[in-house]
């Protein structure tokens with residue numbers, strides 16, 4: 001039987017949570033920003049080499065600049081978090097530390113992947129400027145626009161959930 | 163009577179579903195969407211996968227709001243309550259709130275977009291500002307470094323002109339001098355622009371003789387025009403006030419720029435310069451300055467560009483190149499003086515620049531006071547001791563030549579900062595000329611070391627020869643006890659004027 005796992009995407013609004021999921025699930029991208037309200041839930045089954053396949057139930061939450069404002073029922077029964085920020089907008093990662101602390105305290109056993117999206121918009125010098133924040137905390141830099149590293153992100157997380 | 167309304171507005175918006183502990187549908191009313199009895203609710207929409215874990219718990223209630231369900235090819239946004247009960251019979255109530263949430267969506271959309279846009283704008287702004295600051299500092303520093311060599315070049319060519327030269331050599335020297343002047347003006351322009359852009363260009367207010375200033379300007383440009391075979395007409399309205407208060411240097415710069423352009427872009431015909439009084443109101447005179455030429459003119463599509471900075475002018479418009487930064491500075495100066503400027507032009511017919519400027523009225527007494535000071539320059543009775551602290555041999559030589567030529571001074575030159583104090587203790591010094599670029603020492607520290615010696619040295623005039631020309635720099639020097647500043651590049655006249663001013 002295929003196990004299903006609930007993955008929740010968190011982060012400020014407009015950082016590209018919906019876009020990441022659309023790239024992963026439908027392999028599409030749009031420049032138009034349609035604000036998510038409440039939650040959209042989608043599903044994708046992926047094969048993991050030499051393992052059973054796994055169904056990811058992906059919860060795409062309305063963006064919040066503070067995790068504490070998130071409706072707690074949405075987070076119920078989560079198996080893995082993806083915390084997304086917009087690499088090109090420092091305000092979306094300025095409180096990264098406290099956001100991650102909140103998750104660690106309230107969901108101590110749930111793995112968290114920290115993802116900087118919109119890599120296509122920034123360059124190396126820019127990243128270097130924020131390396132003191134990025135180096136210790138960020139797991140993946142991705143781009144929903146180009147698709148870069150998105151498969152890797154989800155399959156890495158999925159493997160940890162088995 | 164209420165029943166039909168309740169049905170329409172309440173019942174129709176709710177779906178009730180009973181499921182067993184695995185999520186299998188036992189009964190439902192199908193108001194919002196159709197589910198088959200005995201089917202697994204999880205297969206209807208991935209949201210219901212949540213049941214797998216929730217239904218394991220007995221006698222609890224879970225509320226989910228604002229869930230977007232994509233069902234039967236349409237989106238409904240619902241609130242859901244799940245009552246898990248212990249008799250293998252669990253109740254799910256789904257309320258359709260699509261309309262309500264869609265309104266909220268619109269509000270959130272506007273709010274988020276405007277927040278994100280303002281963040282992006284702010285970032286862009288920050289980035290641009292950083293770039294601008296970097297550029298302005300670079301320009302300012304670079305122009306400072308050009309000052310020493312240009313000063314030397316100006317002064318030595320001035321000295322050469324009085325030596326024995328044949329006609330050919332004199333002609334060459336003419337070219338060098340005019341190139342020097344040009345170079346100096348361009349550096350001043352670049353500095354002005356960087357001052358403008360960093361908000362450091364500040365206008366001064368002093369009483370001056372307007373008619374005299376105009377005549378000085380006109381004489382210079384009349385000569386230039388006649389060299390090109392152009393008629394130069396100057397019309398002055400006799401009603402204009404004689405003494406006004408304002409920044410005479412900048413006014414000269416504005417008029418000079420306009421006249422200079424008019425002459426450069428005109429190959430035949432005339433340049434007309436008119437100045438008239440518009441009106442006097444609230445003790446202020448509003449003047450109209452008009453410069454008209456019969457030159458090549460400016461195409462109407464370029465009229466917008468001519469007051470913009472060099473990037474635009476040089477790249478996009480070949481036929482007005484050479485006006486360089488001048489008009490951008492003119493425009494800025496005029497707007498700082500609360501005035502306005504406009505241009506009318508026709509290709510191959512000529513251009514007309516008109517600007518209106520207000521100045522406070524003043525009187526002769528004010529100017530007398532200021533003139534008195536400058537008259538004290540002349541007629542020295544004894545020779546004075548000047549101590550020059552400068553490590554550039556070029557500047558040493560330059561100053562030595564100028565001062566020696568007057569016959570009024572004994573000059574002592576040192577090139578190390580640490581020799582300053584021993585030197586002034588051991589001999590008479592009437593005035594110290596101190597460069598601000600000497601190795602290992604700042605002019606401010608050196609000044610402090612002199613001022614701290616004893617009461618006798620508190621009053622020894624110290625003039626700094628500086629490559630730093632910003633108002634802030636000048637202020638810092640003065641606070642450190644420096645009496646005055648001569649900015650590089652300087653010429654003979656400027657140097658002597660300042661020295662005479664401080665020698666009694």
Ligand SMILES: Nc1nc2c(ncn2[C@@H]2O[C@H](COP(=O)(O)OP(=O)(O)OP(=O)(O)O)[C@@H](O)[C@H]2O)c(=O)[nH]1
Nearest residue numbers: 013014015016017018019031033036063118144145
């Ligand atoms: N250049 C670029 N733009 C992106 C990328 N990902 C998303 N965007 C754009 O960013 C905007 C917001 O993307 P969404 O995916 O709607 O963001 P969100 O995090 O779901 O926003 P909320 O639903 O309001 O929380 C859209 O205009 C996307 O086109 C990316 O990788 N590169």
Ligand SMILES: [Mg+2]
Nearest residue numbers: 017018035036
């Ligand atoms: Mg979204």
